[in-house]
Amino acid sequence: MQYDVVVVGGGPSGATAADDLVRSGHRVALLDRLGRIKPCGGAIPPRLIADFFIPDAQLVAKITTARMVSPSGRHVDIPIEDGFVGMVDREHFDAFLRDRAVAAGADLIAGTFVRIDRDADGTHVVYRDKADGTERTLSARLVIGADGARSKVAAQCVPGGDRIPYVIAYHEIVEAPQATATYDPTRCDVIYDGRISPDFYGWIFPHGGQASIGMGSLVKSVDVKQATADLRAAHGLTDCKTIRREGAPIPLKPLDRWDNGRDVVLAGDAAGVVAPSSGEGIYYAMVGGRVAATAAAAKLRTGRIKDLQLARRLFMKEHKQVFRVLGAMQNAYYRSDERRERFVSLCHDVDVQKLTFEAYMNKSLVKARPMAHLKIGIKNLAHLSGLVAVTRT
Known part of the structure; x- marks a missing residue:
């Protein structure tokens, strides 16, 4: 059996990629170890709920x-x-996403990724079967690596993939x-x-x-x-x-490359897409899965290798500026307790509060109030330089 795409990793990113691909008519295998729950605060913004059709029953708290x-x-x-x-509780949320992909038509395979082999017949994902421990093979035209921050797919296939901080x-x-x-x-x-x-x-x-x-x-x-x-x-x-x-x-940082220029594209933590400063990952993982599916579908349709680059290009077009701002904030405020005191003091500011949560809820930098941005920039510099006293509760 040959699949159009084998997705390695069944977390939010991999499950989203698999779901999108099967709904667009592709034959997909979703390979996951199963039984492992990622440590996660479990916060998801309203935009994720809307964009990915998450039912209210999946929310354990608001x-x-x-x-x-x-x-x-x-x-x-x-x-x-x-x-x-x-x-959300990742124990149930991840399973819900995998089950939804399976219901749409993906084949869920329980096993651990070992390596990718290639021959005249194509690309083959070798995995260790969860049930009996034997090595088995899934043949595919493309592979999506969504197997976490220490991704074996990334380390083996994508330049820089073995050095994710x-x-x-x-x-x-x-x-x-x-x-x-x-x-x-x-x-x-x-x-x-x-x-x-x-x-x-x-x-x-x-x-x-x-x-x-x-x-x-x-x-x-x-x-x-x-x-x-x-x-x-x-x-x-x-x-x-x-x-x-x-x-x-x-x-801590998105990789400079998400594909190997041949038959592999990365998604989610494997591509490094967790927001600096906040550590928020679920939304960005699912977006990463979606753009990886978009890139894979384009490559399958056109045969153009460069279409695999769409994954990173589409993600960065929408989120690069947010990542840059959050990274600068982490570098500025997380280096000492004195800086952390000033960061919490800055959070007392109403402009900071409103723009922060508008950006979080909508997943974009808010541009509607330029004067508020200017005021925040000035206040930020004042706090970092120590020109203002630390606000007391």
Whole structure:
């Protein structure tokens, strides 16, 4: 059996690519290890819900406030006006996306990617069958690598794919309490504290009757489990029952190339598309899957190798500026606790709050209020230079 496309990896990116391709009439195999859940806060914006037709039943919570917490314990609560942030549990959300692709016509194969072989008959994806451990082969005209930040497909096939920089993320899913003085089931807490993470942040994200508590760091010496335990203790969540623990890499920068100029194109974490500063990945992974499917379909239709470049080109056309701004913000504010204090202080500003969440909800930089952008730029420089005093709660 020969497929038009074999998609390696059945997370949000791979499942989206598979679903789009089968709905456009292509024969698709979706290869996934199954049984593994990625550590993730689980936040998805309204634009994702609309663009990818996510039913309300997949949302385990709707968040209406975000709390930014500084190293000194100060905080600012930012209301999410005229909307909400949806929360999903990756254990069920990823399975929903895979099942939807299968219902549309994709073949779900349970196994682990090993390598890609090529001969006169074409391209062959070799994988280890989950059931019996034997090596088997799927033949395809094209391959989409959507197998995560340490992608084997990227490392083997795409220049630079073996050198993706990443942070290690770790979280614990716990049985969440009812609202307390330190926990609100309708609020996401983001903790900027060098004692939790010296170069990223910690989080407490409600998942209905559960919560995701975790952190990430690029510093290899950081004990992520101890940092998460400290985070739980600081917020009165130590005694909550732990349901599961998960860790995984999160990429820091999109790769310069997403295809091998022949028969492979990357998507999602394998292409490095996680937003700097926020670490948000689900929306960008699904967009990455969609543009990879678009590029693959174009290549299959025209036979032009250069059409595989459409994936990166389409993604960057819409999101490059957002990634650039978020990257600059991370570089400016995450380097020390003194800078983190000033970042949380800046978050008190109403212009910052409104534009931040308008951009988050719509996934684009808001251009409707140029004077507000100018004011924010001036305030940002003032905070970074220390010209303004740190705002106290």
